[in-house]
Amino acid sequence: MKRAVGAVLVAAFLALPGQGAAGAPTAPASPCGCEPVRVLQVATPPVRGSDVAGLQQRLVKLGFYDGPISGVYDRETAGAVARLQEFLGLTRSGVVDNRTWETLAFYEAKPAVKSPPPEGKISILVDIDAQTLIVYTDGEPYKLYPVAVGKASSPTPMGEWVITEKIAGWHGATGVRWMRLSNPWGSYGIHGTNNPGSIGQMVSAGCVRMFNHDVIELYDWIEIGTQVTLKGRGPYGPVRPLIDQGAVGQDVVFLQWRLRELGFDPGRADGVCGEATQSALAAWQRYRGLPVTGKADRNVLYLLGLW
Template sequence: MSLKKISILLIVMLFIFSSSVLAEDAETSCSCQEYRQLKLTESRMEGNDIWELQRELKKLGFYDQQLNSTYNWSTYLAVKEFQKANDLPTTGVVNESIWQQIAHKLKKGEKITEASSDDLEAPEGEVFLLIDTYKKKMTVYSDGEPYHEFPVAVGKPSTKSPIGEWAIIAKDAHWGGGFGVRWMRLNVPWGIFGIHGTNKPGSIGTAASHGCIRMYNRHVKILYSWVDIGTRVKIIGKRDPIKITHNLRPGQTGKDVLLFQEKLREYGFDPGYTDGRFGDSTEKAIKEFKYIYGLQDDLTADQNTFYILNLK
């Protein structure tokens, strides 16, 4: 094969790989969009915001069908019933004003309040965040001691929040739209996820997002002032099963690497943070692991490695 053909083949392979990575990110990225007007159309509107609308109307007793993320006839009628019950124009159209009305009713009916944190001083020690997706709660630690708790919204069952040990790698004070008033990105290697405010305060305390962690806008402003780039964030909770289908090597990233790191830690080795990145700490851990178990002296996690770690 000529050098020209080899070059073309490599370019094609690189394009395919890049496209697959971008597609994966697109599927798993947080999609907390700005308000869009929801209404009944001939070509039915779909999206995570419609799923949230159905869920909140169901909690208020106006929607009794399955949540399906589609603005269908049942959703349209539920919106009209909500509008009628609250002396609003019965248009069947959902705009920002309707979202705010729904949030107000949820707060009133469920006694959801934004607990005042205005008088809190910033923690003096090193800040660490623990997010419990079971309890929908964030605990802020200062030098290893609990300092304050915030209610949060987490990923819904079909788009769970990323379980693992992450770091804040970017901050934006003017993100706007569905991300509320503040945005803090996490270094999850398989998508775009972060901690941010919300334009749907009624979702706080529930599993409603596309994977991101939502906070009340007044709370996220406080947290934003407490954390720096590099602040560690641990998310715990239930996740979908992870399969390892190939050997793992230094430099690779992904959910399979995260599972491998967790197993190394379980067996007494230190892979560093379980962040889905096969970096220096994970290299040291696999090297020690292979030495102790008498395996081939390299840095590849292969079938023998997976067998000993009970990774099938």
């Protein structure tokens, strides 16, 4: 019965557009800067890494492996993969190729408790420090999800974004769903994962990762244009000595938030020093009796507490 269920799932998967029975499909290009998914197989020297350890943990959870979580792709791990492939109706190769990664991700994408869709206007807040995504409906918290966020060398961009693109389907490291954010200096989004063990950690290339069953639920709720705020304690990071018209970056977001705190509305904190931000800055300069330039040089940034 267990094997039959796996075969039925794979048959449904193969019926999806772009899938075929002959050969493993080529992994679609990732829409962001996430690390590509590796093919795992027995080799000399052995294939090692956190992705191998994560796979071993998943195999243990599914009941196909009872060996050590060594992070080494050895023959014992390959044997467990072959048993998993047979269960899923795939060719028993012991090699974790793109089709195996993809089919495993869809098999695991089963919600524990499915929530009804929110009835009001949806917005999203990601608490970067708490690795938590909060769905709001009409300004009230509706549901919380654990997430993974950017590591220190590739931080998740703070700011007030909107969803500009939605893509369903498998894209390797981004899992089974992708929702692009309107960040102007990089390709960032909310997406699924090929490594469920990473959720709750600061390990990504800057994107917000979710469990695949969670991201499927969220994907179905939100629309293009949904507001997404990403906030954390910082640190602020480097601030350029002059923020002028057209400047783009994380420091512009901090300037926009600071102006709003002081009562001068720069509009949405979108990381772009546009007309609204310059007008708010000029109004603050006028209030402080400073030369009204609409530009933030070192002196202005110092007075704002950003330098």
